Amino acid sequence: MIMILRIIFKIVFYYLKVSGGKEMRLNYSSEELERLLLDKGVNKSHIKKIKNEKTLDLSEFSIYYELQDETLEYIPVNCIKTTSRVEHDISWFDLALLPEGINLSADRLNRCMDHFKKSTSLATYYNFFVDDLCRQVDPIGFEYYDKDNIYSASTGNHRTIFARVTGAPYIRAKTVKFKFNQDRYNDFIKLKGTYNTF
Numbered sequence: 001m002i003m004i005l006r007i008i009f010k011i012v013f014y015y016l017k018v019s020g021g022k023e024m025r026l027n028y029s030s031e032e033l034e035r036l037l038l039d040k041g042v043n044k045s046h047i048k049k050i051k052n053e054k055t056l057d058l059s060e061f062s063i064y065y066e067l068q069d070e071t072l073e074y075i076p077v078n079c080i081k082t083t084s085r086v087e088h089d090i091s092w093f094d095l096a097l098l099p100e101g102i103n104l105s106a107d108r109l110n111r112c113m114d115h116f117k118k119s120t121s122l123a124t125y126y127n128f129f130v131d132d133l134c135r136q137v138d139p140i141g142f143e144y145y146d147k148d149n150i151y152s153a154s155t156g157n158h159r160t161i162f163a164r165v166t167g168a169p170y171i172r173a174k175t176v177k178f179k180f181n182q183d184r185y186n187d188f189i190k191l192k193g194t195y196n197t198f
Helices: 002-019 030-040 044-052 106-118 122-130 132-137 157-166 182-196
Strands: 065-076 080-083 141-145 150-155 170-180
Touching (some): 030 106, 030 157, 065 141, 106 122, 106 157, 122 157, 132 170, 157 170
Parallel strands (some): 141 170
Antiparallel strands (some): 141 150
């Protein structure tokens, strides 16, 4: 009980510290984000894609994938299909607009947007994601699922969203790799089939 109260106190304290007790809001709109993307040189086709591409639900992967190792690598941003802090089936563009009920910070999204605005070019902005500074400011990490060739952000969710939205080609980050286990998958499918017949 005391531990729960401590956690609640920390959350409330953080909220008051970050927002001054006021509800934090984004300092940009959908139209401003889209206009800035176009002004910086992001393709219209990419913007259309991120408005339609939804995050995936990888919850069952923990059943039939097993931990392999950890590496520092260049992650192709187009292979990032979700983050640890969001529900599945929400577009990347909508995530940058802080949909209600999603566990993201308006303050952090605002900082990502400000960094994007201040970048002198799209290339300069993209370089941030592969530069050591991106990882040193605040950890950024991913999980990789080999058979499906899918990455999921485990930390650095807000930067990951902006990397997807802006069309950054790579993020350099620590990656925990998971290997597909065919036997576990077969067992899972059997169990799932049995469960669905009830």
